[in-house]
Amino acid sequence: MVLEKKSKGFPRPHPQKNKYLAIKNIMSSTDLTLDAQEIHFILKDWLNLSRLTEYECFKDFDEETVEMLLEEGMRFAIDVVAPSRMESDRIGCSMENGRIKSPECMKEPYRKGFELGWAALNASPEYGGQGAPASVGLAVNEGVNAGNPGLSAHFALTTGAARLVESFGTDDLKKKYIMKMNRGDFNGTMCLSEPHAGSDVGAGLTSAEACGDGTYRIKGTKSWISNGDTDLAENTIHAVLARIKGAPDGTAGLSLFLVPHTLVEEDGSLGEWNDVTVASIENKMGLHSSPTAMLKFGENGNCRGWLLGEENKGMSCMFQMMNEARIGTALIGLANGAAAYHNALSYARERVQGVHISKVRDVDAPRVAIIEHPAVRHNLMQMKSKVEGMRALLYATANALDELTCLDKEDPLYETNSMLLDILTPLCKGWCAETGIDTVRTAIQVLGGVGYTKD
Numbered sequence: 525m526v527l528e529k530k531s532k533g534f535p536r537p538h539p540q541k542n543k544y545l546a547i548k549n550i551m552s553s554t555d556l557t558l559d560a561q562e563i564h565f566i567l568k569d570w571l572n573l574s575r576l577t578e579y580e581c582f583k584d585f586d587e588e589t590v591e592m593l594l595e596e597g598m599r600f601a602i603d604v605v606a607p608s609r610m611e612s613d614r615i616g617c618s619m620e621n622g623r624i625k626s627p628e629c630m631k632e633p634y635r636k637g638f639e640l641g642w643a644a645l646n647a648s649p650e651y652g653g654q655g656a657p658a659s660v661g662l663a664v665n666e667g668v669n670a671g672n673p674g675l676s677a678h679f680a681l682t683t684g685a686a687r688l689v690e691s692f693g694t695d696d697l698k699k700k701y702i703m704k705m706n707r708g709d710f711n712g713t714m715c716l717s718e719p720h721a722g723s724d725v726g727a728g729l730t731s732a733e734a735c736g737d738g739t740y741r742i743k744g745t746k747s748w749i750s751n752g753d754t755d756l757a758e759n760t761i762h763a764v765l766a767r768i769k770g771a772p773d774g775t776a777g778l779s780l781f782l783v784p785h786t787l788v789e790e791d792g793s794l795g796e797w798n799d800v801t802v803a804s805i806e807n808k809m810g811l812h813s814s815p816t817a818m819l820k821f822g823e824n825g826n827c828r829g830w831l832l833g834e835e836n837k838g839m840s841c842m843f844q845m846m847n848e849a850r851i852g853t854a855l856i857g858l859a860n861g862a863a864a865y866h867n868a869l870s871y872a873r874e875r876v877q878g879v880h881i882s883k884v885r886d887v888d889a890p891r892v893a894i895i896e897h898p899a900v901r902h903n904l905m906q907m908k909s910k911v912e913g914m915r916a917l918l919y920a921t922a923n924a925l926d927e928l929t930c931l932d933k934e935d936p937l938y939e940t941n942s943m944l945l946d947i948l949t950p951l952c953k954g955w956c957a958e959t960g961i962d963t964v965r966t967a968i969q970v971l972g973g974v975g976y977t978k979d
């Protein structure tokens with residue numbers, strides 16, 4: 525099960541003998557190493573995940589099932605997702621006839637991710653999901669994210685937007701949209717930011733006007749919208765914050781709307797264009813496989829939206845998805861930090877340079893692998909501890925969410941877990957995003973010149 529890539533230019537990792545796939549490192553043909561042993565330790569030995577089977581909602585996720593999901597999920601990340609990473613980042617997304625085109629190599633992993641159930645692992649079984657605990661979804665997503673963060677963003681945003689419809693939509697909206705989103709037929713987004721309203725979301729100018737038939741006319745510009753449009757799916761469903769005419773200023777006056785790019789008919793077929801225009805895509809420093817778009821809603825006065833939740837309560841509804849996105853951002857820090865650590869470790873084991881510190885005066889001393897040098901070891905140990913710290917923090921947070929999902933609101937533990945999540949979620953985003961960058965920077969150092977070049 526352990527695959528090796530032919531060496532190219534500089535030392536590459538050796539395959540590792542692997543008797544117990546689920547509890548050992550897995551190494552791939554794309555040089556993606558996932559620390560299955562560590563993930564297993566956190567979930568099983570530290571968080572005692574199997575206790576969740578005592579709750580009705582997770583009763584099917586016993587140890588054996590979770591191990592099988594982890595093993596297969598990591599195999600999917602390695603075999604199907606990771607091969608698309610380099611090419612999709614190199615080619616990036618582009619605009620063609622006013623629509624966004626994703627790199628061709630994203631198509632298969634996108635399709636298979638939804639078809640095989642990996643994308644919607646945490647979604648409700650009622651709506652085509654697997655109903656797995658958030659911590660199990662996080663573990664599989666660590667692999668998908670390390671394999672291709674742009675693809676992971678598609679999965680997370682689409683199922684996150686579907687969950688908004690599930691939590692706040694009418695029965696009609698649920699019927700029309702959720703299943704299609706959880707199957708990847710429809711892509712999903714979250715639209716908060718505007719050109720002059722970033723951190724200050726409450727300064728948003730996008731407006732909504734009741735049409736009298738239960739729908740609203742949406743008008744405004746949203747910027748920085750991840751996966752704002754794509755040819756990977758047949759339609760894109762936007763979750764848009766807008767102010768209903770006459771509503772208070774600031775976040776207290778924002779409402780949440782479901783706004784499809786193309787209208788969906790009663791029978792589920794696609795209808796007319798809903799006056800949503802892709803104005804441009806950002807030329808980012810990285811993450812090129814995930815398009816970040818500027819969108820114009822209702823330039824022709826014909827964009828219709830459907831209210832999710834109550835009027836003026838949009839911000840608190842949107843927080844459900846924003847909190848998921850915070851964990852998603854933190855996961856990019858962990859997944860990329862971990863991948864960078866494993867690459868640096870493999871390189872340090874093989875790259876021969878200099879002599880051992882105890883033999884610096886011996887001109888005949890043999891050259892050693894750089895992992896023998898204390899400074900390199902120090903860098904590697906720092907990376908390892910940061911990666912393990914990020915993983916522990918993130919998985920414990922997902923575990924608190926799992927508890928919350930199972931607990932009755934009257935249970936005294938419900939409030940404790942809810943407060944714990946309020947504290948941990950922003951901490952995860954802030955700390956893991958920064959620490960992930962630190963870890964990658966140290967990996968670049970260990971890799972020397974190779975760290976600053978592409979294959």
Ligand SMILES: Cc1cc2nc3c(=O)[nH]c(=O)nc-3n(C[C@H](O)[C@H](O)[C@H](O)COP(=O)(O)OP(=O)(O)OC[C@H]3O[C@@H](n4cnc5c(N)ncnc54)[C@H](O)[C@@H]3O)c2cc1C
Nearest residue numbers: 714715716717721722723724747748749750751808811816
């Ligand atoms: C890759 C990418 C994907 C994104 N995806 C989405 C998406 O899907 N949907 C979406 O709605 N948005 C998205 N965003 C937008 C993102 O949420 C905003 O960039 C973010 O909210 C910050 O807004 P801004 O860029 O306008 O920065 P500004 O708000 O202009 O902030 C600039 C700087 O000033 C600081 N600052 C601002 N206000 C204060 C204050 N009061 N006190 C102290 N410091 C302050 C900020 O921390 C920052 O350092 C994305 C952005 C990127 C880069």
